[in-house]
Amino acid sequence: MFPDVLDTVPLRRAVDDALEWVVMHWGGGFEAAAYPLLMLLNILERLLIATPWWAIILLLTGLAWLATRTWRLPAVVLVGLVFIGLMDLWRDAMATTALMISATLAAIVISIPLGVWMARSLRVRHVVVPLLDLMQTLPSFVYLIPTVMIFGPGKIPALIATIVYAAPPLVRLTDLGLRGIDPAVMEASRAFGTTPAQRLLGVQIPLALPTILAGVNQTTMMALSMVVVASMIGAGGLGYQVLQGIGRLEVSRGLFAGLGIVVLAIVFDRITQALGKRLQARIGLAEMRI
């Protein structure tokens, strides 16, 4: 056994007390800060549930057709969504989709500027990369406990946990995409007297867009993979059905809800991937593979 040199009890107590102090004094502030997130999620969820089922199926199938111009993906999307409806999972699927979309939107707002900043400064990258590693490897339950303590069980901690887990790939891929741009193109742009903002918006972002979209795709997938965990602290949706299946030992409930998650994953993954490929082909980087 490792020698018992340090008594960890006071250390742990100090951490616990510190968190409690934060909850007491700053809890309200945190909640107010996260309120816009909750609003976004609620509006999206209400919108998706209020929209008639056939309109959503039509929209997603149409999007799939626009992204691929073949009949295969639309057919898969149609069958999958009809399956969700038949299994009586429509409402849960919409709640899950709302959670995933709002987590992805929030991740985009945070991650793309952070990725841009990282691509510009080596020092920032030295700080951010280990942080991203930590976010991706730390078991989500570890940071679920403090978020639940601060915000109380419900949708906000679920959303925050999902963002923490899903944002890193987008930050990484934004950084990668920006750094991967041909230096000759950047130099030419500089030689014509462009401002840094003109280079960012006119050259870097457009050329990195396929890579950034790959990051968005990763983020949506990771957000979906968090739904079961998120449902443990009150997110609802398909994850909650799986959780109930576990609790009641109802294999069928867990299985069907799980398949519903898979359907959503396929739908959103294939559509965003196909859109990314189209974009890549349009700006002439089709041979580039990530």
Added chain:
Amino acid sequence: MSQQQTADYAIRMRKVTKIFGDAPLQALEMLRQGKSKADLQSESGHVVGLDDVSLDIERGQIFVVMGLSGSGKSTLVRHVNRLIDPTGGEIEVDGVDVLKMNLAELREFRRSKVTMVFQKFGLLPHRSVIDNVAYGLETRGVGKADRMQAAAQWIETVGLAGYEQSLPRQLSGGQQQRVGLARALAMDTDIILMDEAFSALDPLIRSGMQDQLLSLQQQLGKTILFITHDFDEALKIGNRIAVLRDGAVQQVGRPEDIVLRPANAHIEEFVRDVNKARAIRVRSIMETGPAEACEQAVAMDARCEDVLPLFADHQWVGVLNGQGVQIGRITARQVIKALARYAPQAG
């Protein structure tokens, strides 16, 4: 130096030195105290990119900087528009000290005074040909209708009409560089920097682009700083040539000065392989003075390769100045002597 003399030059570089490394200023001090470049590199890891370069580039000239890879020629050209900042020295463009410019002034300078053509083209892959050509004008703030009209005109001038809506990757290398050239010409700046602009092209295409550049230059009269590693190219298009080696200028002169009087063994090596008949002009090897009336005559700017066929039927040919007055004559012997000077010794 009087003010007027300064104004005759488009670009002047005075003792420009560039050192790459962590502490370039200290390294510069060591270099000035007489440390050799090799020692500097092995001891402190500093690389000397440019070593005390002074150049005067006259307005309206094609000035070629020639050197092998690693000679610092691409570093040199980037000092003119400050894509690279020097470690020491002075750079004047149009009589203005570019090193004193702040960022905003520098951007304005790049938008209005000097433009550039790149070896790897540097086209924006997501923009069509016409949008690429209009790119510089767009940064300058020219309205859409005006810049599109100008861009369309330059696309036609470089012979790419019909490709306006193509993407760069759909074009061949030569066509892409025409886009690069049109993009620079559309800026209508007095000074154009061309960094190995034709080096990435196939020999035939390259030759065609050189001819096109020369004919454009006849109409436009720009100041062109042209970088190349190809001595033949330098001789063909340069009004003046500077030879660069290890970041230092070895010789500056007219093409025939360099071919006829190479300053050192390094330059002689280039001269040995070059087509001297194209480089040497009649005026620099003719015998001047009154001569009897001739049956056949050439202009004094004619190249040796132009007079050679005439010797099949004539012992000598007259040489005329710009006004058509005979100012001397040239014999086959003189031409042969000039051409044979650096040929390998006959065994």
